[in-house]
Amino acid sequence: MSTEVSNNCVIFTKEFETGLPVINEHFKFIERKINISSTKLEKDEILVKNLFMSLDLWLIGGLKTGTKSYLERFAIGDVLKSSCISVVVKSNNDQWKEGDLFSGFNGWEEYTKVTPEAAKQALSYKQYLNYALDNGIPLSYFLGILGVPGMTAYVSLYMIGKPKQGETIFISTAAGGVGQVLGQIAKLKGLKVVGSTGDDNKVEYLLNELKFDHAFNYKKVDIDHTLKEICPEGIDIYFDNVGGETLDIVLTHLNEDARVISCGMTSQYNVESSYGIKNLSVIIPKSILIQGFLVLRHYGEYHDSFQKEMLQWIKEGKLKYKEHVINGIENSPQAFLDLFDSKSFGKYVVKINDL
Amino acid sequence: MSTEVSNNCVIFTKEFETGLPVINEHFKFIERKINISSTKLEKDEILVKNLFMSLDLWLIGGLKTGTKSYLERFAIGDVLKSSCISVVVKSNNDQWKEGDLFSGFNGWEEYTKVTPEAAKQALSYKQYLNYALDNGIPLSYFLGILGVPGMTAYVSLYMIGKPKQGETIFISTAAGGVGQVLGQIAKLKGLKVVGSTGDDNKVEYLLNELKFDHAFNYKKVDIDHTLKEICPEGIDIYFDNVGGETLDIVLTHLNEDARVISCGMTSQYNVESSYGIKNLSVIIPKSILIQGFLVLRHYGEYHDSFQKEMLQWIKEGKLKYKEHVINGIENSPQAFLDLFDSKSFGKYVVKINDL
Incomplete structure (x- = not known):
């Protein structure tokens, strides 16, 4: 019996230098097939069916050429990559069997052949994926609140932010996949939480659903003036996901010994000339710390404490989480572009296949 | 018998906004007298004769108005302040007697009446000043290698730099009061030490006297190109005393987990518009840490370990130190201006009086 099934994917077709990629010019969806029974697996390789895929800025x-990125550039013709939640459909690895839940940096495709190394790395997730399935927690959460964005929030806040009760934290892109988790953890730790976002609906969400102390639409206010008004006591932790002018303004609002978690500079992704930060000298008299954060470098250290504490909070209803689910791999290129619109809301997840 | 003696000083006469102050317009030397025997001291006050005074950028x-500084602006008519090494000439404090050596933030003047609080703070220095006197170590060293600049080097390197054998450190203003100490400590810790300075004589000094691995005159080379050539392995610690364009360039040469000790932005002291740092986003993928450092905030923690380790190294001849001694308080205004010339060399110290 043939087991040939669709294995549609999105491939990289042309590099570009500025702005956003154009569908069918720089990346495109293509239809493919895979014959599962005839797919050969080397020792310790596994074949997985991708259920959910993450879309991230x-x-x-x-x-993009010339981008200072922690991601290696894809090669022309390659399937794009992203984090996926998957299920094993074929295994040549003693530690994985058909039906096991899997989490890894797979392709924008329906089926991925996983290397022995990636298979080994994913072992630490198995118990938590099963725990979620048993407790009615959506598996897609492992791409967001229980995955890279949630871990980014959790680890960066603990490791660099070192939050203390009564302090004030300001979060840019507060309604994004990382920001919404970070703000809620900060609230659980007793901080005053302030967030900015680029859309009024998101402001409402931060205030009414996530119970932020303050939230504002950065497009509609003078950020400097607004921070003076709502944080007269100054800011102790700044979670910076935008860089550029916002960072420059926030620098002047920081308290002594403030910590800046530098996690992204989205304002600088699509500009031809980088914004020049002028207020950096304030860090000297105030002993301010600015640290770049890349969660991939801290997986090991925090993995178990993160999964345990977060799964517990989610089970107890202490953390809310907003997802935007796109159905079908064929819709992922457009969804990826939509993500750059500041109206994009919550964690973008593509549902590729059913379990 | 009258004990009226000269108590000449330098006072602040007018604020200014850009460039450097002008002698006799913004600050000026004036002649005064003091009658020591008739000088009244409140409980716990002491009167000291200043021996050496530090000049610092x-x-x-x-x-200067509008400067982002950790120093409070002087008031018009006030005697300027600076760190001094002094000797007690009169005391109304049980813990201080005539002839005791003293170290504190006194005035640009021959005699200073010291507050009870400052007198108390200075107690921790007494034993080390006596140790130096007994061991032939110049007392003026407590304004430099054993004072604020040396402590800045020592504490910032240990606290933020966290040097590991085999790493590479780059030091801007390497021949200055802080840089020359920092480089030598880094050598003692087994690092590859690279320094920049603005004068060929200083380059020679760094290479031949202090045994830096590399040194260059930043005015004569392309910094980016030079760093590529002499640090192909990348930079692990950057001691930044200049900020601006140099910082922007160095950012692109930093290794993963590099540490930037942000200690001064001298390139920005006398400019009308701050330089905008464009390469800050490199800190994210490389988890780079940038931390502002102000030694005044860390006196207590490191005071004893600093004095003991440094006095030992100096006694053993493991640390060299270059001073530029100016004789007479009347010459201090011009010497202060000279300091901003990149030919200024070594720690500027004004000798005010003999012991």
């Missing part, structure tokens, strides 16, 4: 670093 | 923050 930083993936643009894999497509 | 950052003192300009006390004179």
Whole structure:
């Protein structure tokens, strides 16, 4: 019996230098097939069916020339990559069997052949994926609140932010996949939480659903003036996901010994000339710390404490999480572009296949 | 018998906004007298004769409007302040007697009446000043290698730099009061030490006297190109005393987990518009840490370990130190201006009186 099934995917077709990629010019959806029974697996390889795939702004670093990115550029013709939640459909690895839940940096495709190394790395997720399935927690959460964005929030806040009760934290892109988790953890830790976002609906969400102390639409206000008004006591932790002018303004609002978690500079992804930060000298008299954060470098250290504490909070209803689910791999290129619109809301997840 | 003696000083006469202060317009030397025997001391006050006074670039923050400085602006008519090594000539404090050596933030003047609080703070220095006197170590060293600049080097390197054998450190203003100490400590810790300075004589000094691995005159080379050539392995620690364009260039040469000790932005002291840092986003993929450092905030923690380790190294001849001694308080205004010339060399110290 043939087991040939569709294995549609999105491939990289041309590098570009400025702005956003154009569908069918720089990346495109293509239809393919895979014959599962005839797919050969080397020792310790596994074949997985991808269920959910994450869409993230930083993936643009894999497509764009000249971007300072932590992602290696894709090669022309390659299937794009992203984090996926998957299920094993074929295994040549003693530690994985058909039906096991899997999490890894797979392709924008329906089926991925996983290397022995990636298979080994994913082992630490198995118990938590099963725990979620048993407790009615959506598996797609492992791409967001329980995946890279959630871990980014959790680890960066603990490791660099070192939050203390009564302090004030300001979060840019507060309604994004990382920001919404970070703000809620900060609230659980007793901080005053302030967030900015680029859309009024998101402001409402931050205030009414996530119970931020303050939130504002950065497009409609003078950021400097607004921060003076709502944080007269100054800012102790700044979670910076935008860089540029916002960072420059926030620098002047920081308290002594403030910590800046530098996690992204989205304002600088699509500009021809970088914004020049002018207020950096304030860090000297105030002993301010600015640290770049890349969660991929801290997986090991925090993995178990993160999964355990977060799964517990989610089970107890202490953390809310907003997802935007796109159905079908064929819709992922457009969804990726939509993500750069500031109206994009919540964690973008593509549902590729059913379990 | 009258004990009226000269108590000449330098006072602040007018604020200014850009460039350097002008002698007799913004600050000026004036002649005064003091009658020691009739000088009244409140409980716990002491009167000291100043022997040596430190001249430092950052003192300009006390004179200039609009400067982002950690020094409070002086008031018009006030005697300027600076760190001094002094000897007690009169005391109303049980813990201080005539002839005791003293170290504190006194005035640009021959005699200073010291507050009870400052007298208390200075107690921790007494044993080390006596140790130096007994071991032939110049007392003026407590304004440099054993004072604020040396402590800046020592504490910032240990606290933020966290040097590891085999790493590479790059030091801007390497021949200055802080840089020359920092480079030598880094050598003692087994690092590859590279320094920049603005004068060929200083380059020679760094290479031949202090045994830096590399040194260059930043005015004569392309910094980016030079760093590529002499640090192909990248930079692990950057001691930044200049900010501006140099910082922007160095950012692109930093390794993963590099540390930037942000200690001064001298390139920005006398400019009308701050340089905008464009390469800050490199800190994200490389988890780079940038931390502002102000030694005044860390005196307590490191005071004893600093004095003990440094006095030992100096006694053993493991640390060299270059001073530029100016004789007479009347010459201090011009010497202060000279300090801003990149030919200024070594720690500027004004000898005010003999012991």
